[in-house]
Amino acid sequence: xxxxTNIILHPRHGSxxxxxxxxxxxxxxxxxxxxxxxxHSMLMEYSSSDHDVEGKEASQAIEGARxxxxxxxxxxENPGFLPDTESYDREKVTVNDATYWLIGRxxxxxxxxxxPYYGLVxxxxxxxxxxxxxxxxxxxxxxxxxxxxAIIDWRDPDSDLTAGGAESEYYLLLDESYNxxxxxxxxxxxxxxxxxxxxxxxxxxxxxxxxxxxxxxxxGETLAPADNTDGVLDCxxxxxLTVFSREPNKRKDGTDRINIRTQxxxxxxxxxxxxxxxxxxxxxxNAGPAMGAIQSPxxxxxxxxxxxxxxxxxxxALTAVDGEFVNGLVDAGTAPAAVLACIxxxxxxxxxxxxxxxxxxxxxxxxxxxxxxxILGEEGSIQAGPHLTTRSxxxxxxxAAVGTNGHGYRRALMIFDMSGGKAGVIYRRDMSRCGWALGxxxxxxxxxxxxx
Numbered sequence: 218x219x220x221x222t223n224i225i226l227h228p229r230h231g232s233x234x235x236x237x238x239x240x241x242x243x244x245x246x247x248x249x250x251x252x253x254x255x256x257h258s259m260l261m262e263y264s265s266s267d268h269d270v271e272g273k274e275a276s277q278a279i280e281g282a283r284x285x286x287x288x289x290x291x292x293x294e295n296p297g298f299l300p301d302t303e304s305y306d307r308e309k310v311t312v313n314d315a316t317y318w319l320i321g322r323x324x325x326x327x328x329x330x331x332x333p334y335y336g337l338v339x340x341x342x343x344x345x346x347x348x349x350x351x352x353x354x355x356x357x358x359x360x361x362x363x364x365x366x367a368i369i370d371w372r373d374p375d376s377d378l379t380a381g382g383a384e385s386e387y388y389l390l391l392d393e394s395y396n397x398x399x400x401x402x403x404x405x406x407x408x409x410x411x412x413x414x415x416x417x418x419x420x421x422x423x424x425x426x427x428x429x430x431x432x433x434x435x436x437g438e439t440l441a442p443a444d445n446t447d448g449v450l451d452c453x454x455x456x457x458l459t460v461f462s463r464e465p466n467k468r469k470d471g472t473d474r475i476n477i478r479t480q481x482x483x484x485x486x487x488x489x490x491x492x493x494x495x496x497x498x499x500x501x502x503n504a505g506p507a508m509g510a511i512q513s514p515x516x517x518x519x520x521x522x523x524x525x526x527x528x529x530x531x532x533x534a535l536t537a538v539d540g541e542f543v544n545g546l547v548d549a550g551t552a553p554a555a556v557l558a559c560i561x562x563x564x565x566x567x568x569x570x571x572x573x574x575x576x577x578x579x580x581x582x583x584x585x586x587x588x589x590x591x592i593l594g595e596e597g598s599i600q601a602g603p604h605l606t607t608r609s610x611x612x613x614x615x616x617a618a619v620g621t622n623g624h625g626y627r628r629a630l631m632i633f634d635m636s637g638g639k640a641g642v643i644y645r646r647d648m649s650r651c652g653w654a655l656g657x658x659x660x661x662x663x664x665x666x667x668x669x
Contacts, residue, residue, distance in 0.1 A: 271624040271625025272620060274314055274625055275317075275627035276627050277312065278310075278313075279629050282319065282614065282618070285305065287633065287641065289304065290612070290633055290635050291640050296469070298608065299550075299612070301580065302335075302336045305337075307336045307337075315619065316619055318335055318616070318618070318659075319336055319337060321337060324576065325553045325572050327452065328449055330431075330432075331429070331657050331658055332429070332656040333427050334428065338612065338614075338615070339548055339612060339613075341547060341548035341551065341552070342547070342551035342552040344459070344559055345459055345460065345461075346372070347460055348545030351369050351379070352561075353560070353604075354369075354559075357454060357457055357458075357559055358454075359453065360418075360454060361413060362381050363412070364412070366383075367411050367414075370382035371398050371410075372399075375399065383411075387412055388410075401460070404644065406455075406646070408458075414454075418454055421454075422442055422451040423453060425651045425654045426651050426654070429450070430450040431657075435448060457556050461634065461644065462547075462610075463543065463545070463610065463636055464606060464636060466538065474533075474535060475487055475534055475536070476538070477514065477536070478508065478509050484501075488500055503522045511537060512603045513602030513603045514602070515598050515602030516598065517537075518587065518590060519590050525587035529585040537603070542636065545604075546604060547560060549571060549575070549583075549606070550578075557572070561601055562593055562596065567593060574588065574591075611643075613631070613633075614632075615654075616628065622663065623664075628649045628651065629648060632644040
């Protein structure tokens with residue numbers, strides 16, 4: 218008993234060394250864990266700082282794109298028209314260590330895959346949600362009768378209920394209540410406040426809003442969003458709508474246009490100066506006595522039976538409305554078939570003919586609406602004339618950018634307006650949250666380069 222007690226109370230020196238060894242190993246292990254933790258934390262901090270720098274590089278590249286676009290628009294030789302894509306850099310443009318792309322829209326190609334089309338986009342190629350009639354809105358792909366009526370109620374100044382629409386009585390009963398605006402929309406995103414404008418109707422399958430059919434947008438329910446796997450992009454209503462389209466009601470040189478409806482003497486003088494007295498008299502006689510009822514220069518063209526060459530000479534000098542600006546005209550030279558089909562007198566068949574025909578026209582040919590009359594005929598031209606133009610004064614720049622090695626992705630959508638004479642940004646929206654929008658090719662190229 219005493220021996221056992223002695224061993225417990227007075228352990229041997231070897232046992233002390235074993236305990237000490239265990240303590241040392243435990244402390245060492247603890248220090249290693251602490252070192253690894255701090256090392257990992259420092260690595261994360263470094264990585265976070267690195268990506269923050271690359272994000273700032275991408276943001277600065279977007280600012281560089283903004284300045285470049287303003288310069289291009291302010292120095293174009295042909296203001297009022299979409300700049301030729303060869304006149305500015307639009308794809309893989311380097312700004313120091315960053316790179317940017319201008320994500321555009323192809324000419325009515327909803328099956329484009331892998332890589333976006335690059336360039337500026339004319340806002341006049343879209344239907345103005347503040348000026349389009351109920352019938353025009355209803356003709357848009359995916360539009361419902363109730364949503365079209367609700368849009369009319371949202372923007373008109375009165376509280377009279379349109380059949381199927383909604384006024385404040387509806388919106389005040391929502392969990393987060395608000396009044397019907399009864400005024401014009403300030404952006405297409407404002408449509409989300411309107412009854413019936415759910416996410417799927419507005420944005421369709423184009424989750425990242427880049428205008429191309431990405432793999433996840435054509436795989437059924439495998440990856441978001443849900444899609445119908447038909448190989449054609451449902452881009453949603455916002456792709457076809459704008460609130461920004463307007464053009465100055467003046468000639469290219471800044472002088473006032475002649476109102477066909479109210480300025481008969483001035484019109485006659487213009488025709489005589491341009492074509493001579495005899496031809497002027499003939500054109501006016503062809504147009505008929507009811508000049509006050511003519512709704513557009515295109516209608517005057519078809520009624521007067523002047524030649525396309527003659528109309529091209531005077532078209533810029535004519536108008537049929539008063540006011541400093543004309544809002545909501547659709548550019549026949551850039552609008553997709555889905556938008557053109559909404560215009561009275563056009564319809565889906567002739568809309569596609571317009572798109573097909575303009576591809577064979579020169580840029581100079583597209584500066585006049587004479588070619589449109591060849592397709593629409595007299596009656597169609599008369600109906601469509603008040604809604605069509607060949608001009609564009611607002612342009613969308615959807616700029617995506619990355620920093621060093623393809624990191625720090627940023628994206629911004631900007632609307633440039635030059636209807637006041639000088640181009641400037643009138644609307645800007647961060648689009649980074651929509652996800653990668655540069656297609657698989659750009660992504661894979663960066664990942665491969667990073668591995669090398």
